[in-house]
Amino acid sequence: MIALLQRVTSARVEVAGRITGAIGPGLLMLVCAEPADSEAIADKLVAKVLKLRIFSDEAGKMNRSVADIGGGLMVVSQFTLAADTAGGNRPSFSAAAGPELGRRLYERVLATARALHPQVECGEFGADMQVHLVNDGPVTIPITLRA
Template sequence: MRALIQRVTEASVRVDGNVIGQIGPGLLVLVCAMQGDAADAPARMAAKIAKLRIFKDDTGKMNRSLLDTGGAALIVSQFTLAGDTSRGNRPGFSSAAAPDDGRAAYGDFIAQVQALGITVATGTFGADMAVSLTNDGPVTLWLDI
């Protein structure tokens, strides 16, 4: 499983011009299930993201986690994170999980994040979405589990 996370002051996702998910301070999580992911990948990714100490403490150091701050997560499926551009200029996506597997992993990941007590908003799997955000920092991290 692969994720790109961004610390945000706010983020939202629209489908057909309608806001379907939005958060205030927290994390925008773009997530992609990959071929060969272990069954526990969604749970491990959720735990890692929830505990990442990337929010500022009282001294300005990145020392607090999403769990510490009570922030929310906007979770958006993003199969293009599997894009391979090593051969030519057109990305290949063969390392992404098959759509049915990706949908199941996405749903499991959302459930795992919610089970940790984090408020979650989501996009729609497979939809053409417009994501808006205000990156805080900016802080952006790439994670592979």
């Protein structure tokens, strides 16, 4: 699985003018499943994200996790993270999981995150979403986990 984390002071997702989720300080997690991914990989990704120390402590060092600060987690499906731009000017997305597997693993990420963290919001799988965020830092961290 591929994830792109952005530390935010706030984030919200809209679909057709309707807000599907909103958080204050925390993490925006864009997530993409790949064909070889499994529920175990999804669970491992969530565990890593919740423990990743990318928030400042009292000394100003990145030493606290989203769980430590009581921050929100916004999870948004984003198959374009699997873009292959090596050939030509039009990206290929063949490295992304198909819609059925992508949805199943996205829903697993959400279920696991909700079981482990008190504030989890989300976008809408497969929808045309408008993601609004204020990146804090800016801090943007890519994560790739494979079997």
